[in-house]
Amino acid sequence: MTTRARPRPVLSRWDMPHWMPDSSHTLPARCDEDFTAIRVPADLARPALTALGPRTGPVLANRTTRTWHFLLPSDSILPADWPHGVRVMPKGRSIGIPPLTTTGGLDVHWAVPPGQGVTSPADLHRDLRLLTARAAPAPAEPPAAATAPVRTAAPARPSPLTSAQLRVGQLLLTGASDAQIAEELGLPVGIVRRHLTSIGRRFGAPTAARRATALLAGGHVSPPPVSMLAPDLTETDLAVLRVLAGLTTEDDLPQDLRPSGLFLDRVDELRERCGARSDQHLIALVAFRELLPDLIAPTSASGKEQLP
Structure with a gap:
C-alpha cells in the first residue's frame, strides 16, 4: 500500500502578504x-x-x-x-x-x-x-595508550584537486557567481556547485570566503591581480578580515563588533572600500596585496597544486 505525501500547509496569514x-x-x-x-x-x-x-x-x-x-x-x-x-x-x-x-x-x-x-x-x-557543524572538520582523536608496538600504515594523503576544481576555484576568487563560472567554463551550473561543495568538504570550509582562504593558503591557486590602489586598513579592519577568512574566531574581534550584524556591516563596508564583488573576492584581494601573511602560501610548499 502506497502512502501519498502530505501537502504543504497553506496558512492564511501568508496567502497574500500586504507587502507583496x-x-x-x-x-x-x-x-x-x-x-x-x-x-x-x-x-x-x-x-x-x-x-x-x-x-x-x-x-x-x-x-x-x-x-x-x-x-x-x-x-x-x-x-x-x-x-x-x-x-x-x-x-x-x-x-x-x-x-x-x-x-x-x-x-x-x-x-x-x-x-x-x-x-x-x-x-x-x-x-x-x-x-x-557537519561542514566543520572533525576534531582529532587523542592517541590511545599502546601496550605493545603496533605497526600502522602511513596515513593516506588527501587526493589532489582535479583540474576542473582548480579552474572553478580560480574563478571563485574573482567574485564570479555560480552561473558566471558555469558560462566561463562551459559547464552546467549544477556541476559547478558540485565542485564547490567538494572543495568545501575537503577543507572543512562551509562558506565561500573560507574556501577562498583554503585555496590560497594551500597554494592551490593564485589570487587574481588587482589594479586599484590598496585602501588604508586599520587593525580592526584586519581583525574583521581574519575572522571572515576563518583564520581567527569572533572572540578576537573588538567587543563592539561581537554582534554578528555589526560584524557583517563592517564586511560589507570593506567590500565596498576594496572594490570586491563578494566575500571570497575580498579575501583574494587581501591575499594579492599581502595584507594577511597567513593567506600567502610558502613557495617551498610540497605538493603544491597549480592550474595546468
Missing part, C-alpha cells in the same frame, strides 16, 4: 515592520531549505550576491546565537520584494513564494547549526 508588490517590478519592503528577514549564505541556505521541507515559509534568493533571505513573521521570537555568516537583518533595512511570478534568474527571486507556510525560527536555527 502589485506591479511587475521589484519594490522595497522594510524589515521588522513587514517581516523579519534572516540572511543566509547560499551555500548554507540551499541545504537548509531541503532540511526544512514543507515547514518553509517565504524565501528570497539572489544568485548574484549568493545570499538568501528567509522571511519570518515580524513578531517572531528569535534565538540569539546564529551561526557565523548568518544575519538577522536590522529593523528598517529595506529588502527587495519581487512579483510573485519571479521564481528564477540571477537577481532577487522567490525560492519559496508566499502562501506555502511559515518558517519556524527554532527549526531554521537548529538546521543551520547542524549544517555548519
Whole structure:
C-alpha cells in the first residue's frame, strides 16, 4: 500500500502578504515592520531549505550576491546565537520584494513564494547549526595508550584537486557567481556547485570566503591581480578580515563588533572600500596585496597544486 505525501500547509496569514508588490517590478519592503528577514549564505541556505521541507515559509534568493533571505513573521521570537555568516537583518533595512511570478534568474527571486507556510525560527536555527557543524572538520582523536608496538600504515594523503576544481576555484576568487563560472567554463551550473561543495568538504570550509582562504593558503591557486590602489586598513579592519577568512574566531574581534550584524556591516563596508564583488573576492584581494601573511602560501610548499 502506497502512502501519498502530505501537502504543504497553506496558512492564511501568508496567502497574500500586504507587502507583496502589485506591479511587475521589484519594490522595497522594510524589515521588522513587514517581516523579519534572516540572511543566509547560499551555500548554507540551499541545504537548509531541503532540511526544512514543507515547514518553509517565504524565501528570497539572489544568485548574484549568493545570499538568501528567509522571511519570518515580524513578531517572531528569535534565538540569539546564529551561526557565523548568518544575519538577522536590522529593523528598517529595506529588502527587495519581487512579483510573485519571479521564481528564477540571477537577481532577487522567490525560492519559496508566499502562501506555502511559515518558517519556524527554532527549526531554521537548529538546521543551520547542524549544517555548519557537519561542514566543520572533525576534531582529532587523542592517541590511545599502546601496550605493545603496533605497526600502522602511513596515513593516506588527501587526493589532489582535479583540474576542473582548480579552474572553478580560480574563478571563485574573482567574485564570479555560480552561473558566471558555469558560462566561463562551459559547464552546467549544477556541476559547478558540485565542485564547490567538494572543495568545501575537503577543507572543512562551509562558506565561500573560507574556501577562498583554503585555496590560497594551500597554494592551490593564485589570487587574481588587482589594479586599484590598496585602501588604508586599520587593525580592526584586519581583525574583521581574519575572522571572515576563518583564520581567527569572533572572540578576537573588538567587543563592539561581537554582534554578528555589526560584524557583517563592517564586511560589507570593506567590500565596498576594496572594490570586491563578494566575500571570497575580498579575501583574494587581501591575499594579492599581502595584507594577511597567513593567506600567502610558502613557495617551498610540497605538493603544491597549480592550474595546468
